[in-house]
Amino acid sequence: MDNIVLNVRSVDDKKVTDHHALIITENPAKDISGDDKTIYEMVAGRMLEAFSQKCVKDATTIALTCGDTVFETKGSTMKQTGWRAVFNEKEEKDDEESNLPNLSEGEQLPVLQAYVLEKQTKPKPLHTEASLLSAMESAGKEVENEAEREAMKESGIGTPATRAAIIETLFARDYIRREKKSLLPTDKGLAVYDIVKDKRIADVAMTGNWENALAKIESGEMDTNTFRQATEVYTRQITTELLNTSIAVTDNNACDCPKCKSGKVIFYPKVAKCNNADCGLMVFRNRSEKELSDKQITDLLATGKTAVIKGFKSKGGKSFDAALKFDADYNVVFDFPEKKGKK
Ligand SMILES: [Zn+2]
Known part of the structure; x- marks a missing residue:
């Protein structure tokens, strides 16, 4: 290719969406280096590949039978490089695989060596x-x-x-x-x-x-x-x-519901909630900027009250200590410790 060095732009100048291809423009890309140059060449090269001829190869597969086991080997010969010429990419393993010997069907070959190769597969990596x-x-x-x-x-x-x-x-x-x-x-x-x-x-x-x-x-x-x-x-x-799905309760933390007495209270990351849809009992974990622990919620459900919890924050930012208890309607309310010696 002679001197097709062009600038890159997205088709719509302002909005780039996943539907648009990156194409190069007629403006030559001057004075770019490093990462800019690499990216530019990737885009330009891909565009040239897209408009190039097909790559044509002869592919051969040889099946060899030994005992009851079939062994397979593959090879290929390049006939026309086509789009692969843009980056002059060699396919991996190409060199090794291309060199298949000339064989004819039904040919008997001597077994020169045999051994068991033990390998382990790696689990697939986490998705990105x-x-x-x-x-x-x-x-x-x-x-x-x-x-x-x-x-x-x-x-x-x-x-x-x-x-x-x-x-x-x-x-x-x-x-x-x-x-x-x-x-x-x-x-x-x-x-x-x-x-x-x-x-x-x-x-x-x-x-x-x-x-x-x-x-x-x-x-x-x-x-x-x-x-x-x-x-x-x-x-x-x-x-x-x-x-018809029943949600299996595997969570050991599930407690009997004190309100409806028939449901189980299930613990979730942000809330503990009765599984009886008609009941509606809910205890939010976050209370005045304090995260309640499973133990504290369990105490509340089992006895109707927690021990004094330190470090709640009032709306004005003031720190205070209090226990939590259920009111008559099973809303969670503060229970302030009575101060001794004051009337
Ligand atoms: Zn309930």
């Missing part, structure tokens, strides 16, 4: 936002059923425009959190996952099938009524399934 985005895009690959995997080949979870918003929702609902670049599920996220993981609502293939169906409606291959009817059936099924 970038890896999660691409995992959503290619979610179909993880589907075990072959037919469903085929159906999902063209679709993942969400669309390019909605995937980022889906991840934001996971943050907003406190299902995942960031630790440096990694994403970690929260206790709440894991609890929700445990409940829905085997349910139809969490079926990745279903989501993919929807995307397929929507694409077919767009291209006129499917009629909207068929889709709507199927969606109605599906909606009924998932709702029934979810309503």
